[in-house]
Amino acid sequence: MRDETSSDNTLIKEYLGGDLVAFETLALRYQKRVFGICFQMLGSSTEAEDVTQETFIALMTTVKSFNKRSSFSTWIYRVTTNRCLDRLRAKKSVPVDPSELGPQGVMWQSSDGGPEDSAIARDTGELIAKTLNEIPGEFRAAVVLRDIEGLEYVAIAEALDTTMGTVKSRISRGRRLIAEALRQSQQIPEQGTK
Amino acid sequence: MNEEDHEFTQKQLSSYLDGEVSKTNREIIEAHLETCEECRADLELLKTAAEALSGSDTPPLPDQSDTRLLSAIRAADAKENAPQPVTESAKRPLWTRPWISAAAGLAAVFLIVVVVSVPSPSNVVQEAQLSDETAQRAAPVEESAPIADEPTAGSIEAIEEKEALDLKTLEREDIPDFLEPINTELTVALPEDAEPAVTAAFEAAPPSIHYFEQVLFEGEVSWILVASDNGKKKALVFDDNGILADILY
Numbered sequence: 001m002r003d004e005t006s007s008d009n010t011l012i013k014e015y016l017g018g019d020l021v022a023f024e025t026l027a028l029r030y031q032k033r034v035f036g037i038c039f040q041m042l043g044s045s046t047e048a049e050d051v052t053q054e055t056f057i058a059l060m061t062t063v064k065s066f067n068k069r070s071s072f073s074t075w076i077y078r079v080t081t082n083r084c085l086d087r088l089r090a091k092k093s094v095p096v097d098p099s100e101l102g103p104q105g106v107m108w109q110s111s112d113g114g115p116e117d118s119a120i121a122r123d124t125g126e127l128i129a130k131t132l133n134e135i136p137g138e139f140r141a142a143v144v145l146r147d148i149e150g151l152e153y154v155a156i157a158e159a160l161d162t163t164m165g166t167v168k169s170r171i172s173r174g175r176r177l178i179a180e181a182l183r184q185s186q187q188i189p190e191q192g193t194k
Numbered sequence: 195m196n197e198e199d200h201e202f203t204q205k206q207l208s209s210y211l212d213g214e215v216s217k218t219n220r221e222i223i224e225a226h227l228e229t230c231e232e233c234r235a236d237l238e239l240l241k242t243a244a245e246a247l248s249g250s251d252t253p254p255l256p257d258q259s260d261t262r263l264l265s266a267i268r269a270a271d272a273k274e275n276a277p278q279p280v281t282e283s284a285k286r287p288l289w290t291r292p293w294i295s296a297a298a299g300l301a302a303v304f305l306i307v308v309v310v311s312v313p314s315p316s317n318v319v320q321e322a323q324l325s326d327e328t329a330q331r332a333a334p335v336e337e338s339a340p341i342a343d344e345p346t347a348g349s350i351e352a353i354e355e356k357e358a359l360d361l362k363t364l365e366r367e368d369i370p371d372f373l374e375p376i377n378t379e380l381t382v383a384l385p386e387d388a389e390p391a392v393t394a395a396f397e398a399a400p401p402s403i404h405y406f407e408q409v410l411f412e413g414e415v416s417w418i419l420v421a422s423d424n425g426k427k428k429a430l431v432f433d434d435n436g437i438l439a440d441i442l443y
Contacts, residue, residue, distance in 0.1 A: 020271050024264055031263055036252035049259050053266040060270055128246055146212070147247035153214050172208030172240075179243035 008072035012063055023063075027056045030073070033149075034080050040144040041084035043133040055083045070158050077151070077159035081141045088137040124182070131181040135174055142170035143178065199226040203233050208240050 014022035034055050038048035059079055066075055132140050141160060145151045157167045203226045209215050210223050227233055
């Protein structure tokens with residue numbers, strides 16, 4: 001197997017020179033991250049694995065046009081979110097599969113490990129997964145990249161091919177929708193008014 | 195309470211939470227937060243949502259998903275590199291296949307339109323070079339396109355008809371995500387002084403062309419064209435000089 005410490009750009013260069021193993025190394029390096037985004041975007045691990053494969057196969061071609069002006073990881077985020085948005089558009093809105101949640105689904109990590117907190121954590125995780133699944137894909141992508149993947153706004157703008165202003169707006173609206181869902185589930189008490 | 199500051203703060207709260215506001219805006223927001231309970235409550239709500247999201251975890255990769263991923267990659271690579279069955283049309287050189295000739299011609303048409311619209315000495319040279327290049331490419335067009343140097347009697351009428359129609363709006367479909375459309379409803383116009391070869395290519399092309407659009411490809415202005423070749427859809431990318439840069443699928 002390829003030296004796993006090789007930089008992304010080195011592996012890309014080797015792949016473009018005809019070395020498929022270099023691309024495989026790159027794919028395994030990013031597989032979990034791509035799968036994670038796909039899962040958060042699509043709400044199904046089966047579908048996430050499917051789109052993960054599609055993403056890397058698409059990258060086999062598009063990597064030829066990777067211009068190194070942005071980082072390869074940002075490039076991957078871009079291809080991945082586009083693939084997910086395409087999938088969402090294709091299937092419109094399909095409710096999250098409950099079987100995907102629980103131990104194998106989105107979990108909310110509570111600070112305490114007690115049984116009650118675990119139950120709240122599970123409920124919250126399910127609620128967030130459900131709400132994410134219901135909000136528009138563009139908002140979903142923005143909050144997933146920001147709050148789950150931890151990207152800076154500028155990287156999100158690049159990944160989503162949009163402006164900083166739009167990114168700010170989408171994150172804000174996405175968070176408000178999540179917050180509203182949490183509030184309605186009474187996990188957040190209704191706040192006072194001015 | 196200053197309504198203007200309140201509205202501004204409401205819009206900026208999420209960015210403020212992430213430290214993505216300027217120093218001046220931060221000061222405005224913080225001053226407003228001191229006096230507005232609603233905005234403080236909203237900030238807490240957004241913070242809770244962000245924390246809940248950041249606390250989300252992704253399930254582990256499914257068993258053997260890495261093996262399946264590598265298999266998919268190898269299969270795609272094998273497919274990409276598999277020898278293609280030789281068909282009659284495949285025996286012909288790439289540029290002699292009517293729809294590709296047409297594509298090249300159309301790319302040149304676009305360029306000529308652009309060049310003509312912004313005349314300059316260098317453009318004149320470029321146009322002349324392109325006209326030559328287009329003629330060379332489209333010359334071998336066979337069967338469905340008239341021979342470049344011998345336009346048919348009906349071709350003038352055909353050109354006039356095209357000019358009367360003038361524009362063709364093509365449908366967007368099957369455009370890869372990484373291509374960024376510049377004009378979402380680009381129209382195709384045949385210039386009055388189009389070379390006969392370009393006209394011939396244009397005449398041959400429309401029935402098979404699904405979509406033609408200016409895009410950013412590798413950060414460069416390019417053209418994407420989707421057309422059918424014997425019932426199979428193909429997508430091509432031309433650079434801004436009308437040269438075929440890539441066949442995407």
